[in-house]
Amino acid sequence: MQIQVHHRPSYALAEVLLEAEETVVAEGGAMVSQDTHVTLTTSASGDKKGGMMKGLMKGLKRALAGESFFQNRFTANGAPGHVTFAPTMQGDIVVHEMTQSTVMLQSTAYLCGSPDIVLDTKWGGAKTFFGGEGLIMLKASGSGLLAFNSFGAIKEIEVDGEFIVDTGHIVAFEDGLTFKVTKFGGGWKSFIFGGEGLVCSFSGKGKLWIQTRNAAGFGQLLGSQLPPRD
Amino acid sequence: MHHEIKNKPDFASLHLFLEQGEQVVTESGAMMGMSTSLKMETNMKGGLLGAAKRALGGESLFLNTYTAEAEKQRLDVAPSTPGDIVHLPMTGAGVMVQSGSYLCCTPGVTVDSKWGGAKSFFGGEGLFMLKCTGEGDMWISSYGAIHPIDVQGTYVVDTSHIVAFDETLTFKVRSVGGMKSLFFSSEGLVCEFSGHGRLWIQTRNAPALAGFLHPFRRVKSKSN
Amino acid sequence: MKVEVESRPSYGMAVVTLNKGETFISESGAMVAMSSGLSVDTKFNGTGDGSFMGKMKAILVGMARKFLAGESLFVNHFDATQDGQQVMLAPSLVGDVEKLRMTEGRKVTVQATSYLASGKNIDVSLVWGGFSMLFGGEGAFFLECTGKGPLLINSFGAIEKIEVTGGYIVDTGHVVGWEGDLEYKIRKAGGWKSTLLSGEGLVLEFTGTGTLWLQTRNLGSFLRWITPQLPN
Secondary structure: OEEEEEOOOOEOEEEEEEOOOOEEEEEOOOEEEEOOOEEEEEEOOOOOOOOHHHHHHHHHHHHHOOOOOOEEEEEEOOOOEEEEEOOOOOEOEEEEEEEEEEEEEEHHHEEEEOOOOEEEOOOOOOOOOOOOOOOOEEEEEEEEEEEEEOOEOEEEEEEEEEEEEEHHHEEEEEOOOEEEEEEHHHOHHHHHHOOOOEEEEEEEEEEEEEEOOOHHHHHHHHHOOOOOEO | OEEEEEOOOOOOEEEEEEOOOOEEEEEOOOEEEEOOOEEEEEEOOOHHHHHHHHHHOOOOOOEEEEEEOOOOEEEEEOOOOOEOEEEEEEEEEEEEEEHHHEEEEOOOEEEEOOOOOOOOOOOOOOOOEEEEEEEEEEEEEOOEOEEEEEEEEEEEEEHHHEEEEEOOOEEEEEEOOOHHHHHHHOOOEEEEEEEEEEEEEEOOOHHHHHHHHHHHOOEOOOOO | OEEEEEOOOOEOEEEEEEOOOOEEEEEOOOEEEEEOOEEEEEEEOEEOOEEOOOOOOHHHHHHHHHHOOOOOOEEEEEEEOOOOEEEEEOOOOOEOEEEEEEOOOOOEEEEHHHEEEEEOOEEEEEEEOOHHHHOOOOOOEEEEEEEOEEEEEEOOEOEEEEEEEEEEEEEHHHEEEEEEEEEEEEEEOOOHHHHHHOOOOEEEEEEEEEEEEEEOOOHHHHHHHHHHHOOO
């Protein structure tokens, strides 16, 4: 499998090139276009070891995470084929090669990847980052290619020491970093009026991917100017 | 007239430079800036019925015609959607354009909303395909980047990502994967193209953005 | 102090590097990431030596709060307690960020929603544009910026710079800012029929010589485009 990314960083499109009979797993609703002989099967399981029930449970958890309920599996039948994916929001896509490694991924950042990569929504730190905004951090482990997306451009930062990031701007980070989620500015005044909410202080050594826009901030700004809903 | 497209594909803008007497037609609301000797007229192109049909298509009711009344007049054009602009030279062969993607054209290009397959693409979205023919220049816009595809045989595209395609391609709209997949897979309608021709797709889709923004809207108060 | 802008023009983000004792000011909500050696203080719209509203009558301050709904009246002051401290700043809307180097005698006027951040010696005052501007639908407040040092402005869409010599007409929703010897007049785009039907509404006609910064998208048009597609 190869994944090529076009139109970075503004409206990135991931083009997955599959060998014959190879499968790629993607979040529901992400498919843009495909060769006719690539077939879609929908599976609730992100883990090839699970049976139907176990798969459904994983799907439910991902739904709670703000990620679509189901993942789709696309397989090239009989010949190599291609299928393209795009995320919901405008922004960037990065393809990260995993080799028996683990990456923490903001729930709406998952786009597509090798079937051997397992997504876990239940690990200890999953809910600490976003203060109940409906987002959680997924834990992705395994080997293969993982494509994740952002709102805005993706900037890769090599953390060596300490670095602070507004939680709405976190896309992903490597397992080796330790983190602590706190209020912005350390005091109540900045927390309420500073406009930032929660920030995450990373320490150690490892890769961190941040995005140059914040989807919740964008949504709130526009939402307040759209007609009200029922 | 010469043109320049800048800021592609992010927030593409079209800059037109007209000589005296030259004209260009744009969708309403697309003017960003202009020189002082350009005359703007608003018309319902294609007559009342045509305009009404375009309104149903999500395209605005009216088109603006700009005429240069002096030398070297400049018109800056921008679409409503964040995304790309592409120039299509029109040489007689037809191009189908998604109604929300029509931006601008020279007067020799005809835009028809009444052709047979117009409404079959988008389910209930209120969009349809315009048939553009004639000779001259046309500019189309998108939500997202425009990704061109050379179809040789068959190809499948999610309908909310279609911007435009050559009329030489035949198409069939269907739901993806069968019943179970439609329910669970979050993919709705797809269009299967066959033949030889160019297809332009956009790398983002409006229904996904609308779905994202919806929870951020204020809730209507219950009291009257 | 070093100020660089990355990811232009789609998702512009400013990367500011400060040495011990240096300060940078940004609108609230703009912090993306920062080094741990920066101390933060949140102030009520104070920049430079004055506040945003310093030159305005009290009654207009109330209107400012209403019309600047998207613009917070609080700013964050970032003070470096060590050398080499970085803060990354970005606006909420998608689009561009431009850095202007302000010097003695230079005055730049920008849309109120276009202010992102500035150095300590930049003075930003909120100015009322007049009642006719309200009907342009884009807000009637401008910010006049003077002083010395870096000024960061943002836009919806990409920023296009146009040199005006004589005159130029601009859709009000596409104006980011201007400087120079320019006068402006707000008027209808065409005749009454055109104004109602053309989708253009009001335009600003500039006369004189100067520089105009335009943005290649219009927030009002964007909202009108997405609104019919919202679920009910």
